[in-house]
Amino acid sequence: MKIRRFTAPDVRQAIRQVREAMGADAVILSNRSVGEGVEIVAATDYEDTTPKQVLNSQRRDGAEPLPEKRTSFADQRGGSQEPILLEMHQEMKNLRNLVETQLSDLAWGEIGRRNPSKAQLLRRLMGLDLASDLCQQLAAQVNNEGAPHQIWQQALKGLTDLIPIANDDILSDGGIIALVGPTGVGKTTSVAKLAARFALCHGLHSVALVTTDCFRIGAQEQLHTYGRILGIPVKVARDQQTLQETLEYLADRRLVLIDTAGMSQRDMHLTEQFTMLAEGTLEIRNYLVLSAATQFSVLDEVVRKFNRIDLAGCILTKLDEAASLGGMVSAAIRHHLPLAYVCDGQRVPEDFSPARAQNIVHLLSEYAHEQEKGLTDEVLAQTFGRGGAYAHV
Ligand SMILES: Nc1nc2c(ncn2[C@@H]2O[C@H](COP(=O)(O)OP(=O)(O)O)[C@@H](O)[C@H]2O)c(=O)[nH]1
Ligand SMILES: [Mg+2]
Structure with a gap:
């Protein structure tokens, strides 16, 4: 049996590390909170000599063996669950997605109503294919009072200032x-x-x-x-x-x-x-x-x-x-x-x-027009409607 310890900021990332390093058959032996994250201990080639196995080996002939219980990734994906439970699980996921989508649409609509310049700016920044957190950061920095082209220039200037350029040559x-x-x-x-x-x-x-x-x-x-x-x-x-x-x-x-x-x-x-x-x-x-x-x-x-x-x-x-x-x-x-x-x-x-940061931003904005055309309100709502979108309105 090979045992390894993984730490990560959250369970999802820790499980991803386990999966990458040890494969889908890894078995999670324990998980606990540590410092600013979680620690998972996982094993492969796991021979389950748990008390249950010992008990089974000691039972007399004819007795039903106790069921094996171990959690592998395959099981976690639902391999051993009852069909009715899987169906309920799927139904709950669908409901959750529906509620989240509607809340996102509402939040994005609210940004558009209360602060149309900001909504327009976020749309244009997403058209540059920038990461959504960076778009939020840039939109929060600009003064939304000016004319659209002034707001846009401010945002591009903010972006130019953020691009790190090496000093040594x-x-x-x-x-x-x-x-x-x-x-x-x-x-x-x-x-x-x-x-x-x-x-x-x-x-x-x-x-x-x-x-x-x-x-x-x-x-x-x-x-x-x-x-x-x-x-x-x-x-x-x-x-x-x-x-x-x-x-x-x-x-x-x-x-x-x-x-x-x-x-x-x-x-x-x-x-x-x-x-x-x-x-x-x-x-x-x-x-x-x-x-x-x-x-x-x-x-x-x-x-x-x-x-x-x-x-x-x-x-x-x-x-x-x-x-x-x-x-x-x-x-x-x-x-x-x-x-x-x-x-x-x-x-x-x-x-x-x-x-040169300015040249890069210039090139970046040349590509923007085509990208922006493909951005629907649904996509923007999914991106900016969640996670504190109201906070910046
Ligand atoms: N279009 C384009 N091709 C490039 C550029 N830089 C490298 N390549 C090509 O990319 C391919 C892989 O380059 P190579 O230097 O062997 O990559 P390495 O595996 O990272 O060493 C080669 O065909 C290069 O000619 C570039 O700036 N533009
Ligand atoms: Mg090479």
Whole structure:
């Protein structure tokens, strides 16, 4: 039997952690409140040698065994419940949804009646595809008295001020820089763009490339190809020790760029990579590479996972492919992740520039019109009608 302990701010998140780490057959052994959250102890390969089993083994032949009782995720989904109970459960859920929808509609209607400018502003902000809590925050900041275009400009100004921008500049400061992030977001391409630009300003001998990507076939070859084209050396570091030795060997280079393995944020190898980057004696600054063409909920999860290492900032790729930039702006603001550079194409080194909050907000508002058309009152009521909507009217 494997037993593990999980803590989270609430039961739902704790159960999600259990499910992710131990699978659907995990058995919850206990749960209790701790500090500011809950603690769940769960087990897999659970052999239920509870007193009931002992009792059963001691009963004489012919006696009915006592029923087994354990709570797995499969049971919690209703596998062992009576049909009538399941039906009642479903009926109650439907009723609850109905009441919630009606209350949301009422609350949203009330915002529209009491404060039409605010309702209009929330609609336009949602049209930017921003997270709903960020829309609420921006709407609460503006003075709703002015003309609609003034209110809108105030909100965009508020948004510009909230977007965190990195102060340090890799291209002038150099250093040891690692690009981390999920597979396929553009880490290797961004390494090549940075290397080419740095070499243009400071000379070919000022920069070197290192890859720690020993997991994917072809990953090293891609970086070697860029190295050959640019005339910049490429080294391979398979573990923490070789990384340390390689970095010491390259100590005379002003910029060393480390291209890391493109792990999925759920991958177990992520911890290995993090250890490799964090445990050496030389200072490595980590930049998270994110594709702007990713939806907010995924970005949110990626940033949470990669926040386990110290992140100096973020390089945002694929602006040219994104249908909206609201997701990534919301994720950067929520996680205080400073944006360093943006990439808007595959060309090395052209499609690369420093991140500017004003440019990002300008691009963001260009996409807005199409998004806003798809926003119905039902969607807005579901988003803003709940959870304290009256409080801000
Ligand atoms: N459209 C577009 N494609 C990009 C951009 N950056 C990288 N790519 C492409 O995305 C793909 C994956 O890039 P790669 O650097 O190998 O990603 P990695 O797995 O994170 O190293 C390649 O086809 C790149 O050419 C960008 O800003 N815009
Ligand atoms: Mg790569």
